[in-house]
Amino acid sequence: MFKLKSTFFIRYSYRHLSTKSYYLANLKSKNLLTITGKDSIDFLQGLITNDVRYKSNDNHSNSTSCIYSFILNNTGRIIADLFVHRLITKQNDYENNDAILLLEVDQQISSILIKLLKRYKIKSKVSIKQSDTNDWHCYSLFPTVIENNLNEIIQINNNESNTIFVNDPRNNYFGYKILTKIQSNNELLSFLNEMNPTWKIIDIDENRYRSFRYQYGIGEGSLDFPIETSLPFDANGDILNGISFQKGCYIGQELTARTYHTGVIRKRIMPIKIIDPLVESNEMLPLQNVIDSDGKNVGRFRSNYGDQGLAVLKFDSISSDSRLKLSKTGHRIRTWRPFWWPESIIEQQMKLESS
Incomplete structure (x- = not known):
C-alpha cells in the first residue's frame, strides 16, 4: 500500500542493520x-x-x-x-x-x-x-x-x-x-x-x-519548561543541538551568548526518581524547590510521571549520593547524570562539585 519511491529526497540504508x-x-x-x-x-x-x-x-x-x-x-x-x-x-x-x-x-x-x-x-x-x-x-x-x-x-x-x-x-x-x-x-x-x-x-x-x-533527563513542552522561567542552558539546549552560536542575532541572544562564552553553567535539568512516599502514575506533584539535608535550596522540581521526573539542579551542590527532598511535599528523591551527556559537561560538573 505504501510504496517508498526514490524520486525525491529519500535517504536511508539497509547496510549492517540488525533487529531493533x-x-x-x-x-x-x-x-x-x-x-x-x-x-x-x-x-x-x-x-x-x-x-x-x-x-x-x-x-x-x-x-x-x-x-x-x-x-x-x-x-x-x-x-x-x-x-x-x-x-x-x-x-x-x-x-x-x-x-x-x-x-x-x-x-x-x-x-x-x-x-x-x-x-x-x-x-x-x-x-x-x-x-x-x-x-x-x-x-x-x-x-x-x-x-x-x-x-x-x-x-x-x-x-x-x-x-x-x-x-x-x-x-x-x-x-x-x-x-x-x-x-x-x-x-x-x-x-x-x-x-x-x-x-x-x-x-x-x-x-x-x-x-x-x-528517565533520561529530556525535557519537552511547557510542563517541563514553564513559560519564561528557564534559560536554554537549564534545558540542556547547548548539548541537545538546540542553540547555534554562529548564527546572527535573535531575540534573547545577548544573555545566551554571554553565558556560553563565560563557560560557567551551574545548573541543568536532570532526571530524578521519587523514592518515598510513593506516588501514583496519575499523581502530579506541584512545582517546588529541591532542598538538601541541610535545608539548602539546590534546585527546582519541574514535573513527574509516576516516580520518574525532572528537576533543574545545581551541579556544585549535589552529587549522586546527595540526600535530596522536595520542599513542599517532602518526597525524597535521587538524581544521576544521564549517560548521553558529553564528557566535557561531566568534567565541568566534577570541577564544580570539587571547587
Whole structure:
C-alpha cells in the first residue's frame, strides 16, 4: 500500500542493520504551526536560537529537514521549545527562502505562540496558521533500550508518502521524529514495517514516551519548561543541538551568548526518581524547590510521571549520593547524570562539585 519511491529526497540504508525494538507513540499533546511565504526562513531565523539554514553533516543528528530550538523572551528565558520541520517539495529546496516550515509545539501554548509570531511579523511576507488536527500527526519512534543503541541515519521527506521521517535532531540515541498525514496507527505501522522490515515496533500511548524522556533527563513542552522561567542552558539546549552560536542575532541572544562564552553553567535539568512516599502514575506533584539535608535550596522540581521526573539542579551542590527532598511535599528523591551527556559537561560538573 505504501510504496517508498526514490524520486525525491529519500535517504536511508539497509547496510549492517540488525533487529531493533522501538516504541511508537502518537504525540497528541503536540500541535503544528505552519509558516509559509517568501520571507519564511528570514522571519523565523530572527526569532529562534538555532539556525534554520544549517545543514548538519555530523553523526550527532545528521538531520537536514528538522532542527530543535527555542523561542526566548527579551531576557533570554524560554517561551517555548520546538521542533522546526522543513517540508521539501519540488517547488522549494534549501537554496530558497520561500519554504514550508512546520513548527511542532506544545498544544498548551500554541495559541500564545501564534499571537507572538504574528506580533513579530510586521512587514514580512509570511503566512502563519495552526495546522488542522486532521492534516498532520506527530509521532515519536524511540528505542526500547537506549544505551549503546545509536540509530541508523534515516531521512524521508517527500510529498508522495505524505510523511516526514528524520532522526531526532537532539541526539542520535533518542530515536526518530515522524510527521505524517497517515490517519491511523495501524496504517503507519504498515508503512514503517515496509520501510524497514528488521524493526520490531510496539504501539504505545504518549505517557510511555513521557516516562522515557524523564528517565533520561529530556525535557519537552511547557510542563517541563514553564513559560519564561528557564534559560536554554537549564534545558540542556547547548548539548541537545538546540542553540547555534554562529548564527546572527535573535531575540534573547545577548544573555545566551554571554553565558556560553563565560563557560560557567551551574545548573541543568536532570532526571530524578521519587523514592518515598510513593506516588501514583496519575499523581502530579506541584512545582517546588529541591532542598538538601541541610535545608539548602539546590534546585527546582519541574514535573513527574509516576516516580520518574525532572528537576533543574545545581551541579556544585549535589552529587549522586546527595540526600535530596522536595520542599513542599517532602518526597525524597535521587538524581544521576544521564549517560548521553558529553564528557566535557561531566568534567565541568566534577570541577564544580570539587571547587
